[in-house]
Amino acid sequence: MSLHHRHLLGLEGYPAEDIQTIIDTAFTFREVLDRPIKKVPSLQGKTIVNLFFENSTRTRISFELAQKRLSADTVNFSASTSSLKKGESFKDTVQNIEAMKIDACVMRHPTPGAPLRLTEYVDAVVINAGDGTHEHPTQAILDMTSLQKKFGYLKGLKVGIIGDISHSRVALSNIYGLITMGAEVTLCGPATLIPPHIEELGVKINYNLDDVIEWADALNVLRIQMERMGISLFPSVREYRSLFGITTERLANHKKEIIIMHPGPINRGVEIESAVADGDQAIILDQVLNGVASRMAILYLLLGGKAES
Amino acid sequence: MKIKKCAKKLLLKNGTILDPLAGKEYKGDVLVENGKIAAVGKISTKDANVIDCSGLIITHGFCDLHVHFREPGREDKETLETGSRAALAGGFTRVCAMPNTDPPIDSPESVRFIVEKADACPIHIHPIGAATKGQLGKELTEMSGMAEEGSVAFSDDGLPIMDGGVMRRVLEYGGMLDLPIINHAEDVCLRNDGVMNEGRTSTRLGLPGNPVEAEGVMVHRDLELAKLTGAKLHVPHISTATAVKNVSEMKKQYENISAEVTPHHLFFIDDDLKEFDTNLKVAPPIRSQSDRKELIKGFKNGTIDCIATDHAPHTIEDKEATFDMAAFGMIGLESCLGATLNVLVEEESLDLMTVIKALTVNPREIMGFETDIFAEKTPAELTIFDPKESWEFSKNDIFSKSCNSPFVGRKLTGRVKYTIVKNQIALI
Numbered sequence: 001m002s003l004h005h006r007h008l009l010g011l012e013g014y015p016a017e018d019i020q021t022i023i024d025t026a027f028t029f030r031e032v033l034d035r036p037i038k039k040v041p042s043l044q045g046k047t048i049v050n051l052f053f054e055n056s057t058r059t060r061i062s063f064e065l066a067q068k069r070l071s072a073d074t075v076n077f078s079a080s081t082s083s084l085k086k087g088e089s090f091k092d093t094v095q096n097i098e099a100m101k102i103d104a105c106v107m108r109h110p111t112p113g114a115p116l117r118l119t120e121y122v123d124a125v126v127i128n129a130g131d132g133t134h135e136h137p138t139q140a141i142l143d144m145t146s147l148q149k150k151f152g153y154l155k156g157l158k159v160g161i162i163g164d165i166s167h168s169r170v171a172l173s174n175i176y177g178l179i180t181m182g183a184e185v186t187l188c189g190p191a192t193l194i195p196p197h198i199e200e201l202g203v204k205i206n207y208n209l210d211d212v213i214e215w216a217d218a219l220n221v222l223r224i225q226m227e228r229m230g231i232s233l234f235p236s237v238r239e240y241r242s243l244f245g246i247t248t249e250r251l252a253n254h255k256k257e258i259i260i261m262h263p264g265p266i267n268r269g270v271e272i273e274s275a276v277a278d279g280d281q282a283i284i285l286d287q288v289l290n291g292v293a294s295r296m297a298i299l300y301l302l303l304g305g306k307a308e309s
Numbered sequence: 310m311k312i313k314k315c316a317k318k319l320l321l322k323n324g325t326i327l328d329p330l331a332g333k334e335y336k337g338d339v340l341v342e343n344g345k346i347a348a349v350g351k352i353s354t355k356d357a358n359v360i361d362c363s364g365l366i367i368t369h370g371f372c373d374l375h376v377h378f379r380e381p382g383r384e385d386k387e388t389l390e391t392g393s394r395a396a397l398a399g400g401f402t403r404v405c406a407m408p409n410t411d412p413p414i415d416s417p418e419s420v421r422f423i424v425e426k427a428d429a430c431p432i433h434i435h436p437i438g439a440a441t442k443g444q445l446g447k448e449l450t451e452m453s454g455m456a457e458e459g460s461v462a463f464s465d466d467g468l469p470i471m472d473g474g475v476m477r478r479v480l481e482y483g484g485m486l487d488l489p490i491i492n493h494a495e496d497v498c499l500r501n502d503g504v505m506n507e508g509r510t511s512t513r514l515g516l517p518g519n520p521v522e523a524e525g526v527m528v529h530r531d532l533e534l535a536k537l538t539g540a541k542l543h544v545p546h547i548s549t550a551t552a553v554k555n556v557s558e559m560k561k562q563y564e565n566i567s568a569e570v571t572p573h574h575l576f577f578i579d580d581d582l583k584e585f586d587t588n589l590k591v592a593p594p595i596r597s598q599s600d601r602k603e604l605i606k607g608f609k610n611g612t613i614d615c616i617a618t619d620h621a622p623h624t625i626e627d628k629e630a631t632f633d634m635a636a637f638g639m640i641g642l643e644s645c646l647g648a649t650l651n652v653l654v655e656e657e658s659l660d661l662m663t664v665i666k667a668l669t670v671n672p673r674e675i676m677g678f679e680t681d682i683f684a685e686k687t688p689a690e691l692t693i694f695d696p697k698e699s700w701e702f703s704k705n706d707i708f709s710k711s712c713n714s715p716f717v718g719r720k721l722t723g724r725v726k727y728t729i730v731k732n733q734i735a736l737i
Contacts, residue, residue, distance in 0.1 A: 012513060091629060111631035112515040113585030132633070134515030172515055196518065197509040 003301050007126040009115045010135035011176035019141065019181060025297035026145045026290065032069070033293055043072035046303050049097055051107040052078045052129075053090075053114070058264055058288070059129050059139070063106050066295035072303075075102075090114070091121055098122040104303055107131075125302050133167050139263055140173035142294040144181060146287045147218060150259055155182035160212040162244060163222035163271055164193040166233075170263045174220060175201050188212045189222075189244055192233045209244055213251065218259035221246055224271045237270055247273040251281065259283055310398055310708060311736045312431055315729065316358030318342050321693065324362030329369055329666040330680055339367055341689045344732030349683050360727065362693055366661070369669035369682040370402025370690035370730055373642065374491075374569060375466075375545055375617035378404075378434070381422070382411025387622040387710045389423070392642075393430040395620065395709035398737050399642035400668075400692035402730035403433040405676065408444070409467040415439035417454035424459040432730055433690075435461040435676070440479045440490065446470045449482055456486050461676050464491035466545065467592070469527060471497055477534050484540030489567070489675060491543045492531050494552065495593055499523035504633060506579040506594040514583065516632060519594050525551030532559040535566060543675055544568040546619050548593040550603035557612040567675045569617040570604050572641060572648035577601075577715065587628045587635035588715040591619070605657055608667070615671040616664075618645050622711030640709045644702050646694060647721025654696070655722040661696055693727040700724055 003018045011019070032040055048067050052060055060076070067074045077097065094105070104125040107115050112134035119126050130136040148154055159178055165171045165187050175198075178185050185203040187194055194205055206212050213219070224240060234240050241247075246260060260272070260282045268274045276282060319341040326337045326349060338352040378392035387395075389406070396404055406423065408414035414423060420436050427434035438460035442448045444467070452463055463483050470476045470492050483490045500523040505511050507518025528544055532555055535542035544556055547568050556568045577595045589595055596604075607613045621638025628635050641648075649668070653659045673680045682690055702716045728735040 090631060109631065111633045113632045116585055117631065132515055133517075169515060172513075195512045196507055196520075197512045200509045201513070 002304070006302070007115070007119055008137055008298055008302060009119070009126065009128045011137045011140055011173045011180065012135070014137070014176070014180065016180050019144065019177060022141055022294065022297050022301060023145045023148055025301060026141070026294040027149070029293040029296040029300070030290065033289060039069055039071060041071045042300050043067070043070040043303055046072045046103045047075070047101065048072050048104045048106060048299070049075045049077060049102045051094065051097065051105055052076070053107070053109040054130070056108050056129070059108065062288070062291045063129060063295050066292050066299055069292070070296055070299055072299070090117070094118055094121050098124060104299070127298060127302065130169050132169065134169055135173045135176075136169035137173050137177070138291075138295055138298060139170050140177040141298065142287060142291040143174055143220060143261060143263070144177055145290045145294045146261065146283055147259075149290065150283060151217065154178070157183040158186070158215055158217045159183055160186050160188055160216040160219045161222065162209065162212070162219055162246065163189045164224055165189055165198065165222070166193045166195045167225065168222050170220075171222060175203055179203070186212050186215065190234045190240070210250070210253065213254050213258065216258050218261060219246065220261045220263070221272050222263065223265060224267055226267075241270060245271060245273065246276050248275045248279070251276065257281060261287055263287070310394065312397065312733055315341060315344055315689075315732050315734050318354065318357035319734070320352060320354060320357035320359045321362050321367050321691070322359050324365050324367040324693065327366050327368040327662065327665055328683055329662060329670045330682070332662060334662060339691065341691075341729065344689055346683060346685055346687045346689050348685070364695060365693050365726060366696050367691060367693050368665055370692050370728065371400045371646070371668040372403040372672040372678065373401050373618050373620070374405045374543070374615065374672045374676065376404045376406055376620040376642065377409065377622065377638070378406045379410060379622060380426070385710070386624055389426050389430050389434055391708070391710040392620070393432045393434065395640065395642040395707070396432050397728045397735040398706065398708045398725065399645045400694060400725035400728050401432065401642055402690040402692065402728060403435070403673075403678065405435045405437050405461060407437055407464060407466040408439040409465070413439045413444045415442050415444065415450045417451055417458045420455045420458040420460045431733055431735070435459065437462045437464050437466070437491065439463070440465050440470065440483070441475065444468045446472055446475055449478060452482055452486055452488070456488060460488070462489040462491055462543065464493070464545070466491060466493045469493045469495050469497055473530060473534070476531065477538060480534050480538040480540035480542065484538050487541065489541040489543040491545050492527070494524050494527040494531055494544060495519070496523045496527045499526065503594070504590060505582055506596045508579055508597050510579045510582060514585070521549040521551055521596065521600065524549045524593055525555065528552040529555045532556065532566065536563040539565070541565045545617065546571050546574065546593060547604065547607070547613060548574045548596050548600065550600050553603050553607035553612055557607065557610075560612065567614045568612065569615045570608060570613045571617060571619045572645050573639060573715070574604055575601065575608070575652045576648045581715075585632050586715055587630065587632055588639055588713050590632065590635050590637055591621070591639055592637040605652070608653065609657070609659060614675065615667045616645065616649055617672065618642050620709070622709050623713045624711060628713045638713070640707065640711055640714050643706050643708060644714060644716040644721060646723050646725055647700065647702060648716060650696065650723035651721050688731070689729050691729040692725060694723060694725045696723050698722070698724040
């Protein structure tokens with residue numbers, strides 16, 4: 001059981017069988033997480049550094065927990081982007097860390113392509129924990145793990161991705177992953193937040209949320225960043241909510257019970273109503289637990305951990 | 310590269326003389342005496358220093374309307390001297406240097422600074438003056454005084470003149486002096502924070518895109534204003550099918566229009582950025598395959614007049630940054646001939662004469678420079694190159710102070726062997 005690529009930089013072109021291997025392994029680790037003692041010795045003696053060039057709470061904690069559950073040694077590095085304006089300091093920083101003999105780097109960075117650059121500077125295995133508006137492969141894998149757990153299959157599954165697609169690495173990685181796994185994807189959001197030429201990746205665009213709800217098995221609802229309003233990408237929260245907000249009222253108009261996902265953090269009352277986020281259709285907290293299991297699976301598979309007994 | 314003084318009598322023997330002004334190509338020799346053309350044709354002379362040019366083309370020295378030599382202000386990237394060496398390596402004997410230095414060349418005094426410094430350089434360097442003070446796009450510069458000191462054109466290159474009213478006045482005033490106006494044609498609002506061509510690839514990479522319309526609408530505006538004012542407009546580094554179409558349409562109505570294309574826009578496509586190579590981050594961006602094909606077509610049908618490199622040196626730190634932080638621009642003098650011939654002659658089967666004209670006669674005509682280079686007593690400005698040599702461009706071929714070239718490791722066709730200018734010969 002091994003993966004074709006040494007690093008996990010993104011899901012574009014990532015083999016379906018590898019995605020499936022990660023999901024299957026994640027299921028195994030989900031069982032570990034349900035045990036009274038949630039720790040296995042798989043990565044004992046391995047050192048992993050979490051390089052966060054951009055603020056993150058849930059992804060960082062999820063990775064850290066996954067590493068601790070696998071008995072790896074971890075080091076955390078956070079830097080505000082303001083002190084790292086220049087690429088040279090990026091290079092210097094990572095080379096310094098590499099010099100300390102690290103087995104893997106988990107990196108979040110505000111710039112697309114930064115993890116690829118990192119692979120040129122260090123020998124360690126690189127895992128992308130989000131690079132700007134490019135990819136966030138581990139989030140997409142945990143989303144797919146959650147979907148597979150809920151539905152039992154991905155092929156033919158109908159998934160709507162709702163909201164700010166343009167500025168979302170979650171959307172892009174989900175698109176690559178879901179299409180590779182044979183799911184169907186429809187994007188829905190304001191036209192100003194849907195990137196040009198995205199249909200060429202094999203997805204559909206529909207600006208009518210009710211149509212998408214009617215069609216979908218599951219919705220992945222993305223966070224709307226309020227600062228986008230300032231640059232005229234959408235006019236107001238009121239209008240956003242009325243066109244694209246997920247409300248109980250809206251869901252009640254449709255017979256089929258669909259699943260609601262959200263990568264977090266949630267803007268309650270904007271892209272999703274509280275009652276929906278806390279309701280039965282939402283699997284948002286389940287995604288969080290699957291996140292730890294998926295990241296354990298990824299670390300385990302990439303770092304060649306010992307088979308678990 | 311070795312640069313040495315020309316022998317008193319220098320005979321370029323058994324070459325193929327390609328005269329882009331007369332449109333003639335024939336076997337022959339060129340005799341240079343005291344740095345000047347003494348004779349062209351079949352020459353037998355005894356006491357000359359002979360260079361065997363068999364298999365090589367002897368033609369006019371190349372002329373580049375668009376380089377950034379960074380002096381004054383960023384001498385760590387390039388100087389007039391190091392830029393000259395890069396030019397010689399690429400077969401260029403004459404270049405026009407853009408004014409976006411630090412401080413910008415926006416006064417008669419700063420133009421004089423360049424002219425005086427350039428005098429000691431091994432090639433001819435003509436300053437292009439800023440069109441507006443501080444390149445801020447607001448107030449006109451003292452264009453007349455700058456022209457008197459040697460400014461050959463006006464441009465705020467790098468910074469588009471966004472205000473249409475200001476652009477109109479620049480064209481009116483510059484038109485009065487009969488010097489070309491060059492506007493970096495990108496609508497900065499449409500370009501927004503785009504760092505590469507907007508298209509499938511930018512979406513795949515999650516990078517902010519710069520749409521082709523950013524260039525299209527600006528070129529269209531500039532062309533209309535040129536016609537309105539009667540000024541000479543030169544459109545730099547044309548990168549899109551739309552802009553080619555706009556120029557082609559306007560040329561039917563108004564004649565004072567010219568356009569240039571860079572070797573990199575002819576050579577690369579946006580898909581080549583998939584590894585986030587910051588050396589391919591340029592402004593305007595490398596476009597799609599279909600735009601590239603239209604640039605080639607536009608070159609073939611004469612809509613595009615000349616090839617210019619937009620040689621833009623940057624330090625390693627500036628380019629080793631993450632993609633959003635990396636500087637825009639690539640060097641291009643040394644790789645120009647090889648890249649251009651590779652695309653236009655090797656792949657597109659265009660005749661060598663048309664391509665060489667776009668590196669010699671056409672740019673000189675646009676700027677009003679002497680074009681009859683083979684005439685007797687003309688100071689020799691010659692480039693001697695092998696049109697067939699297939700070679701891999703490497704860091705060793707770079708003479709610029711910077712090495713930000715995506716051509717490193719690429720196969721090129723055609724290689725410069727000797728460049729003669731200012732009574733010196735560079736052996737490349």
